[in-house]
Amino acid sequence: MNKKLIGRRDFMKSSLAGFGGLFFLPPLDMKQEVRVVETKGKEKKLVYRTLGKTGLKLPVINMGVMLTDNPNLIRAALDSGILLLDTAHGYMGGRNEEVIGSVIKGRPRDSYYIASKVSLPQDRTKGLFTEGATTEEFLRRLDLSLKRLGIDHVDILHLHGVSRKESVVFEPALKAFEKAKKDGKIRFVGISTHSNEPEVIHAATDSKAYDVILTSYNFKQKHYAEVRNAIARASQAGIGIIGMKAIRGAFQQPPTIKNIKASLKWILQDPNVHTIIPGFTTFEHLETDLSVMEDLILTEPEKLELQKEASILGLYCQGCRQCLGQCPEKLPIPDLMRAYMYTYGYRNLALAQDLIVSLNLPSRVCEDCSSCPVKCSIGFNVSKKIRDVARLKNVPSDFLV
C-alpha cells in the first residue's frame, strides 16, 4: 500500500527542473554575417553562417523540399534568398528531385546548392545495412538522382537515415563516396540521422569521413542535451551541421508544435547549428520561416511558451527506448506501450491483442517482481500499464474481431 507514484504535479516539477538546460546555451557566435537583401521591392534581413569546413556560406534558414511538388513555391524560396534545397533519392518516388530539376534548369549553377540523400537496403529494427547494400547500388542511385535533377553534381550527398555507429562506417558506402567525389559527382560527403542521433554524430566525427551532418534536433526531444553535446563536438572538428525536424509536425493538424517561430529560434540559438531546412507548403509558411532572421533572439514570452510545451506530459510512450534492457524479465516494453496506445488511444482492442499475442509473453506478466526497476524517461508507471494491457491476451478474440 506504500506505493510511491509520481503525481502530475511532481512530474511537472521534476520536468521543469530537467528542462532548466533548455536555454542554457553559449552566446550566439559572432561568426555569423547579416545582410539586408532586396527581393521583390522589399528589404529582408538574412543571417548567414558557414557550414563548417565546406566553406559554404548559407542563410540559417533553407528549404526541405520533401513536402511539395509545387515548382513555384521552390522558385519563390530561391528568389527570396534561400540557397540550399534539400531533397532525397526516395522522396515522392523520385518526383521530388525531378521538380527541383525543372526549377533550377537555366539558373546559374553557382546560384544555388543542392543536397540529396541516397539510402541503401537496411534492417530498420537493427539499423544495419543488408543484402543489396553495395557500392554499385549506391552509385546507381546517385546517377539516377543526378539525371532527375538535370545536373552533373550535387553539392552535398548524404548517406540517408543512419541510426547505428556500425552503419556510419559502412565500407561500401564510403567507397561509393570516394568514387563519386573523384568523378566530380559530389562536392561534400554527408550523413543524415533521425534516431539514436548522438551515437551517429559521434561516430561520424570519429570516422573523419564526413563533411556535413544532417540531424533531427528540437526542443521536444527527450535527449536534446546529448544531441547538443554531440553537435558541439562535431562542429569543433569542422563538420558542417544542418538541423532538421526543428518544427516537427508543426504544420500538421492538429499541430504538434504551436509556436513555429520560437521553435526555429530555439535550434538557431545553438551556434553549432549552421543552417536548418524546414519543410513548408505555402508561401505564407515561407515568409514566416524567413522572418525569424529579423531577430534570432528568443523573447522571454517565447521561452516560457517553449518551456511549457516541452513539459507537457504525454499520455503515451514517446518511443525514446531508454527502458530497453531494464526489465529483468526482458519484456518488450516499447511494444507493450504501443499496445497500450492501441487500446486507449486508438480504441482498437483487436489490434492491441494481435500485437500482444505476437510478443509471446510469459503466462504471468509483471506479477512476480516485488518492485519494478524500470525507470521511464517521462515518469510512467510502466508495470501498471503493462499489467493493464496484458489482460487482453486472455480475452477470446471472437469478442474483438
Add this chain to the structure above:
Amino acid sequence: MKTICLGVGMFIFLMGAALEAKDFAFPEMAGWKQSGEIQTFIPKILYEYINGAADLYFAYDFQELKVAEYQNEKKVSVTVDVYRHRTPLYAFGIYSQERLPEANFLDIGIQGYYEKGFLNFLTGPYYVKISTVNTGAEDREVLVAFAKKMAENLGTKGSFPSILSAFPAEGKQKHSEKFIAINFLGYSFLHSSFTADYELQGKKFKLFVIEGKNKNECRDMIEKYLQTIKGPRKDTTEGRYTLSDPHHGEVGLHWKGRYIWGILNLNEASLRLKYLKLFEDRITKK
C-alpha cells in the same frame, strides 16, 4: 460501484470501436518463409523506417505501416510494406504522389506498377510497396505473385476517386492524375485539389478541380484568393475568373456550386476557354 460502472462503460465503448476494426494477414507464399516478426510503425516512429519521406505521408493521414520480410531457400528476400491511410482517397493521394507515369502498369488492386526491384499498388485505404533484391530474371514474376496474394488479403479494392472522370480526355497525360491533400498552389485556403497534366499542340499545362463542402466554402476560397493576389474587388459570384497570380501567372478559374476548376500554365485564352468549358460539361454531368 462507480468504479465498476465506469469500467463496464469503458469496456463496452472499446468493444464498439473494436467491432469496426479491420485487420489483414500477410499471405503464405509457396517456397517463401516469413523471416522475423511483422514490424509495425505508427505515425510517431514512421521516421525510423522511411526517414524524412514520412512528412508527406502525414499530410495524407497516414495511420499505420506493417512490414513483413520473406526469404526463400536461396536467401533471396522480399519486403512487403503495407501503408494504411485514413481513407481510400488519402491512399490514392500518396500513391499518386509517388506514381511513376512511365512505369509498367499492372491490373492489381485499383492499379499497380512495376519497375526493376519493386512493385507498388493501391487498394482500398492501403498503399502497398513490395521490393526485392537479387531475384534476377524472375524479379517481375516474384513481385507480381506477392502482390496478387497481398491484394486478395486486403479486401475490397474500391476504385479511383470518381471526380477524376471529369477531367477532359483530350491531351491528358496518362497516369498523371494526383490528389494534393493540403495547401494547393501554396495557399492554405485552397485546401485540397485533384490535378492532371496535359500536353496539346506542344503546350504543357495543368488542369485542376477543387471539391468544396458546399457553395459557401467555394465562395470563401475565391474571396480569399482575390484578397491574396490583390485582385480587383467585385462581387464574388459563380462563373469564370482570370486571375493574375504573382506566383503562378495567369490562372483561369471557374466556380459553380461546390466545385472550382481551373487551368495553370496556359496563356492562350482560346484554349483556356475551351478546356474550362469541357470541364464544365463533364462536372455538370456528375
